[in-house]
Amino acid sequence: MRPLTEEETRVMFEKIAKYIGENLQLLVDRPDGTYCFRLHNDRVYYVSEKILKLAANISGDKLVSLGTCFGKFTKTHKFRLHITALDYLAPYAKYKVWIKPGAEQSFLYGNHVLKSGLGRITENTSQYQGVVVYSMADIPLLYSAIIIYCIGSEAKDIQLPVAGSPDHSMDTQQRS
Amino acid sequence: MGRKLDPTKKEKRGPGRKARKQKGAETELARFLPTAGDENSKRLSSRARKRAAKRRLGSAEAPETSRCPSANPLTRKLPKGVSAGAVRTPGKKGAQSLFNAAQGKKRPAPAHGSDEEEEECEEDGVVNQGELWGSEDSDADMKDDYGADSNSEDDDDRESEELLPIERAARKQKAQEAVAGALWSEEETDEEEEEEEMSPEPGPEKGDETDGGLQINVEVEEPFVLSPAGEMEQDAQAPDLQRIHKRIQDIVGVLRDFGTQREEGRSRAEYLHRLQRDLATYYSYGDFLLGKLMDLFPLSELVEFLEANEVPRPITLRTNTLKTRRRDLAQALINRGVNLDPLGKWSKTGLVVYDSSVPIGATPEYLAGHYMLQGASSMLPVMALAPQEHERILDMCCAPGGKTSYIAQLMKNTGVILANDANAERLKSVVGNLHRLGVTNTIVSHYDGRQFPKVVGGFDRVLLDAPCSGTGVISKDPAVKTNKDEKDILRCAHLQKELLLSAIDSVNATSKTGGYLVYCTCSIMVEENEWVVDYALKKRNVRLVPTGLDFGQEGFTRFRERRFHPTLRSTRRFYPHTHNMDGFFIAKFKKFSNSVPQSQTGNSATCTPASLGQVTPQPESSSQPAKKAKVAVKTKQQLQKRQHPEKASFEKQNGNGISKEARSDLSTVSSVTKAQVSSMLQDSLPPKKAKVIREPKVTGKLKRQSPKLQSSKKVAFQKQNAAVKGMVTETPAVLSFSKTQATQKPENCVQPFGKTQGAEKVKQQLPEQLSKKTAFQKQNGTPKGPKTLTMSPLGSSWSPPAKRRKSQSRGSSQPLLS
Numbered sequence: 003m004r005p006l007t008e009e010e011t012r013v014m015f016e017k018i019a020k021y022i023g024e025n026l027q028l029l030v031d032r033p034d035g036t037y038c039f040r041l042h043n044d045r046v047y048y049v050s051e052k053i054l055k056l057a058a059n060i061s062g063d064k065l066v067s068l069g070t071c072f073g074k075f076t077k078t079h080k081f082r083l084h085i086t087a088l089d090y091l092a093p094y095a096k097y098k099v100w101i102k103p104g105a106e107q108s109f110l111y112g113n114h115v116l117k118s119g120l121g122r123i124t125e126n127t128s129q130y131q132g133v134v135v136y137s138m139a140d141i142p143l144l145y146s147a148i149i150i151y152c153i154g155s156e157a158k159d160i161q162l163p164v165a166g167s168p169d170h171s172m173d174t175q176q177r178s
Numbered sequence: 179m180g181r182k183l184d185p186t187k188k189e190k191r192g193p194g195r196k197a198r199k200q201k202g203a204e205t206e207l208a209r210f211l212p213t214a215g216d217e218n219s220k221r222l223s224s225r226a227r228k229r230a231a232k233r234r235l236g237s238a239e240a241p242e243t244s245r246c247p248s249a250n251p252l253t254r255k256l257p258k259g260v261s262a263g264a265v266r267t268p269g270k271k272g273a274q275s276l277f278n279a280a281q282g283k284k285r286p287a288p289a290h291g292s293d294e295e296e297e298e299c300e301e302d303g304v305v306n307q308g309e310l311w312g313s314e315d316s317d318a319d320m321k322d323d324y325g326a327d328s329n330s331e332d333d334d335d336r337e338s339e340e341l342l343p344i345e346r347a348a349r350k351q352k353a354q355e356a357v358a359g360a361l362w363s364e365e366e367t368d369e370e371e372e373e374e375e376m377s378p379e380p381g382p383e384k385g386d387e388t389d390g391g392l393q394i395n396v397e398v399e400e401p402f403v404l405s406p407a408g409e410m411e412q413d414a415q416a417p418d419l420q421r422i423h424k425r426i427q428d429i430v431g432v433l434r435d436f437g438t439q440r441e442e443g444r445s446r447a448e449y450l451h452r453l454q455r456d457l458a459t460y461y462s463y464g465d466f467l468l469g470k471l472m473d474l475f476p477l478s479e480l481v482e483f484l485e486a487n488e489v490p491r492p493i494t495l496r497t498n499t500l501k502t503r504r505r506d507l508a509q510a511l512i513n514r515g516v517n518l519d520p521l522g523k524w525s526k527t528g529l530v531v532y533d534s535s536v537p538i539g540a541t542p543e544y545l546a547g548h549y550m551l552q553g554a555s556s557m558l559p560v561m562a563l564a565p566q567e568h569e570r571i572l573d574m575c576c577a578p579g580g581k582t583s584y585i586a587q588l589m590k591n592t593g594v595i596l597a598n599d600a601n602a603e604r605l606k607s608v609v610g611n612l613h614r615l616g617v618t619n620t621i622v623s624h625y626d627g628r629q630f631p632k633v634v635g636g637f638d639r640v641l642l643d644a645p646c647s648g649t650g651v652i653s654k655d656p657a658v659k660t661n662k663d664e665k666d667i668l669r670c671a672h673l674q675k676e677l678l679l680s681a682i683d684s685v686n687a688t689s690k691t692g693g694y695l696v697y698c699t700c701s702i703m704v705e706e707n708e709w710v711v712d713y714a715l716k717k718r719n720v721r722l723v724p725t726g727l728d729f730g731q732e733g734f735t736r737f738r739e740r741r742f743h744p745t746l747r748s749t750r751r752f753y754p755h756t757h758n759m760d761g762f763f764i765a766k767f768k769k770f771s772n773s774v775p776q777s778q779t780g781n782s783a784t785c786t787p788a789s790l791g792q793v794t795p796q797p798e799s800s801s802q803p804a805k806k807a808k809v810a811v812k813t814k815q816q817l818q819k820r821q822h823p824e825k826a827s828f829e830k831q832n833g834n835g836i837s838k839e840a841r842s843d844l845s846t847v848s849s850v851t852k853a854q855v856s857s858m859l860q861d862s863l864p865p866k867k868a869k870v871i872r873e874p875k876v877t878g879k880l881k882r883q884s885p886k887l888q889s890s891k892k893v894a895f896q897k898q899n900a901a902v903k904g905m906v907t908e909t910p911a912v913l914s915f916s917k918t919q920a921t922q923k924p925e926n927c928v929q930p931f932g933k934t935q936g937a938e939k940v941k942q943q944l945p946e947q948l949s950k951k952t953a954f955q956k957q958n959g960t961p962k963g964p965k966t967l968t969m970s971p972l973g974s975s976w977s978p979p980a981k982r983r984k985s986q987s988r989g990s991s992q993p994l995l996s
Contacts, residue, residue, distance in 0.1 A: 050619070053619060053620075056596065060623050060634065065623055066609060066622040067620075069620075071609075110542055
């Protein structure tokens with residue numbers, strides 16, 4: 003377990019910033035204590051300092067997980083955000099999308115959401131913007147990863163990557 | 179059908195349809211059913227009327243007895259609903275026939291008779307009553323065997339007109355079955371080589387039933403005869419499960435009332451043996467486990483327990499209060515088509531699922547982490563643990579993470595939880611579950627639980643859900659029935675004891691809010707539960723406290739030949755057949771002291787002899803290289819061991835057993851350093867200790883202290899006095915010899931040791947020797963210390979005297995030291 007290096011921190015923050023923008027600072031300085039990111043076995047964990055103290059006693063090969071796993075670094079040092087980070091990103095998300103109950107189930111099983119399935123959407127969401135998808139009951143959608151939302155002039159098609167892989171590139175599909 | 183029908187109130191007959199409202203079944207039926215009196219009397223033919231009259235006279239008794247037990251609230255309602263007698267009886271009759279036709283059930287027919295009979299009897303006016311009863315009789319005959327069998331023939335032809343075709347058919351079938359039953363029983367006796375006479379029982383049993391429903395299945399049948407032992411083997415070839423099941427019930431019945439029902443010449447053990455084998459065959463258990471269960475449960479409970487293990491427990495889930503409330507979750511799941519209910523008064527977060535149209539482990543709510551599928555009994559240990567916020571908690575065997583997440587939700591994600599498990603694959607499920615449920619204050623580790631206080635300790639609370647044999651969850655894993663035997667249970671128990679001790683050591687007794695440990699297993703074996711808890715109570719500074727669970731059976735304080743601590747009553751056992759949850763055992767400990775009690779046996783024995791040896795080497799150590807110091811501890815122990823063998827040789831020399839000891843001490847203690855000696859001496863004598871510390875000045879000190887030492891050691895070494903005396907004589911010689919020995923190394927030192935023990939003898943001569951010693955010591959410096967010690971009769975502290983003596987003996991060419 004070690005703190006992140008500069009490079010890793012930069013890469014990770016860039017990724018996160020796609021969804022929550024400059025609210026990043028809020029993640030670190032929380033009212034109930036300082037939280038930090040630690041790297042262990044190529045995974046980034048988000049822990050509070052209290053937990054960190056106890057975890058320091060555990061040897062590296064026996065430590066499996068601590069706090070919340072935000073994501074992991076791939077072999078080529080790209081950062082992949084995990085669904086487990088959803089709970090932390092959701093409150094600070096800049097662009098949100100609500101989908102209707104009917105479309106919710108299909109969305110959960112991995113299908114795209116058409117424009118007709120959209121309930122609400124934050125204004126000024128540009129194309130390929132990272133958003134957080136909510137159900138109408140304001141629940142950040144269950145294991146529906148953060149998607150890249152694409153808005154076209156006419157038909158909008160929200161492409162939903164499989165849960166946990168928010169980096170699919172999106173193509174808009176124009177529908178009549 | 180709650181509305182009472184008021185027949186006096188008429189239906190409105192207005193112009194429109196809506197003027198007529200439905201009033202419920204009673205009203206509706208009343209239109210179809212024959213009204214009191216008139217219709218019935220019209221319907222009856224002359225023969226029927228005669229029969230009815232006859233019946234009224236004769237059936238007053240029969241229906242009463244036969245009807246009472248079979249009272250059916252459903253049909254009873256109908257008569258009640260139909261108010262007074264006139265309406266009632268015909269209504270009943272008609273209703274009854276309708277019921278019979280519709281349901282073909284036994285009960286409706288006789289049921290309404292039971293309440294109304296008395297009333298009806300009084301209503302002589304109604305001719306139909308007899309008929310009704312008669313029809314009841316016949317119906318009863320058809321269905322139950324309640325009611326008079328004897329009446330059946332009468333009723334058959336009398337009532338044939340009244341009965342609907344289906345009722346007639348049912349009656350016929352019943353008659354056929356009765357015949358077949360008798361036949362079957364006859365066949366059995368023919369077929370079976372065994373002489374079991376269960377076969378006649380079905381017949382007589384039916385006979386019992388016919389005598390009135392009150393006496394069902396009672397004694398009348400012929401006593402069950404246990405087959406001779408030799409013939410028991412025949413079952414193995416082709417076990418007829420039905421027969422075995424019957425036999426089980428019979429044996430249980432016999433054993434329940436053994437005095438009267440036993441067969442002459444057969445012991446209880448034979449019955450039990452047979453029962454065990456039958457149960458093992460019927461329920462597919464191994465013999466070992468079944469034997470254990472027979473020890474654990476009384477027979478009636480045993481069968482229930484075995485039956486309960488065949489059936490899975492209901493699915494339960496626990497709401498994740500970090501993300502939702504139970505009410506909201508229940509609502510959401512019901513909307514999805516799940517049929518559920520709150521678990522019980524004792525749980526605020528539990529829900530039990532009866533059935534579900536969607537897979538309960540795949541709903542969006544599950545994926546969102548709103549609930550966790552968890553057995554009801556697994557919620558109990560966490561409730562007993564009662565974790566508070568901002569505590570440090572250890573969960574030693576956490577997979578798959580249900581209890582850990584429950585702890586986290588009770589703590590509201592504050593504090594720290596260390597979730598540990600020894601199995602790496604199952605840890606993945608822990609991580610997955612914790613992330614899904616939104617638990618953020620947990621560290622997951624992969625240690626063997628026994629390493630625990632070493633890795634990190636000082637927890638406020640610890641939960642130990644120990645790996646066990648799984649005899650409480652047989653319904654989940656039927657393989658347990660056959661693959662567990664004695665050594666599995668003992669191995670589990672051993673592991674559990676080790677884990678429990680480690681867990682106790684990991685708790686911080688001085689914690690402000692905690693100091694508690696909960697030990698639980700999903701097993702019902704006493705070896706894994708009460709025995710382990712009792713062991714921990716003996717070995718550590720813990721005590722049992724009430725778990726806080728107000729239901730469940732208390733743990734055993736004694737079981738067969740074992741006796742446990744009385745506080746074991748505060749532990750709890752749960753069974754599948756009584757609580758409808760998996761078998762479980764929960765014990766809650768409170769640690770009241772962080773110190774670990776040492777076992778007392780070995781230490782005291784080593785004390786005094788060790789100090790003996792220690793003292794002697796003490797002065798010698800000064801002359802000897804310091805590296806030998808570490809051997810002092812060993813030498814202490816060795817001294818004890820060697821004392822006996824060496825005694826003899828010494829005795830020869832000095833006629834002194836003690837001197838021999840001294841020798842052994844000397845030999846072993848030679849390498850004792852100051853420090854060790856001092857530590858040793860602490861046990862024995864303070865003055866000696868002082869002596870030890872000041873080794874260089876030992877000589878002087880020794881002189882001075884020798885009297886003190888003598889006095890202090892007198893008590894200890896009174897035994898040795900006699901022996902010492904013998905040695906005293908040698909001391910002067912030793913003294914002189916010690917001079918020469920002063921330059922010598924360990925060997926010399928060793929010798930005097932032996933003598934030191936004989937030093938007690940030297941007591942008497944001490945004053946003389948002391949003076950000599952002083953002179954000598956001054957000359958020789960440190961090595962003389964031992965010599966003076968030897969002079970003192972005080973055993974171990976007097977290493978110098980021993981040394982001296984040894985040198986003496988050497989001088990006297992006596993083989994002192996071995």
